[in-house]
Amino acid sequence: MQETFNFGYFIPISTVDWHGRSASVLFFSGCQFRCPYCQNHAYLYPGNEMKIMEIESQIEKAALYISAVVFSGGEPTQQPDALKIIARFVKSKSLLVGLQTNGFGYNVIKDMLEENILDKLFMDIKAPLDDPVRYSKVIGSDIQYGIKAVDNIIRSLNTGLASGIEVEVRTTVFRRLAGMEEVHDIGSYLDGLATRNLTYVIQQGIPENTLNMKDISIFNREELLDMARSIQGKSLKKIWLRTKENGDEMIL
DSSP: OOOOOEEEEEEESSSSSSSSSSSSEEEEEOOOOTTTTTTTTGGSSSOEEEHHHHHHHHHHHGGGGGEEEEEEESSSGHHHHHHHHHHHHHHHHEEEEEEEESSSSHHHHHHHHHHHHOEEEEEEESOOOOOOOHHHHHHHHOOHHHHHHHHHHHHHHHHHHTTTTEEEEEEEEEETBBBBHHHHHHHHHHHOOOTTTTTEEEEEEEGSSSSSSSTSOOOOOHHHHHHHHHHTTTOOOOEEETTTTEEEEEEE
């Protein structure tokens, strides 16, 4: 059994990563995408090795104060064995498991669902899924890799929705990469899939948190509201905004 993993960071108690719940958040290091606006670029590359038993001990200490553990990164599905080992431990403590993912690791997500060690899927959808060229640009890849990424992401999304667990899709908006047009196209795509277990969150990207887009002006809350309004009135029934000014707001 695997004993160590590439560790990024651990937050014992968070009230913002899973709406309505207090949760620990475990960041895995390493990601296959190179998004120019990445908000977690400190975890892009494999980091410090940590014993799995050590992080399990930290989760156990927090267990009295939380109802869930959220895995983030980086990209947790790049370390599938460690991810599943820790998820099983979390479930053994009667806690819920959430996964923040870019959706590329379809097989890992499918395995976790089949094993019942995943309770909520948080998926970053960065560009319209019918446009691999745009997706390639946003994830910093060539077009062939972008085509593969989109295919995996669609399969991950469909599998999550079909399982009946909660699925929260997030789009981080940044000028030059993802704005009104992209949100409208993504929202229209999700509208065709809309089920009761699907939520769409439009996130305000924060330029100062990026590696190399610090000079980009931020989309303000009113602009995000306009994006949300462009997809209101359809089958997609749960739309949220996440902004620096107002935090999380349910729009629909």
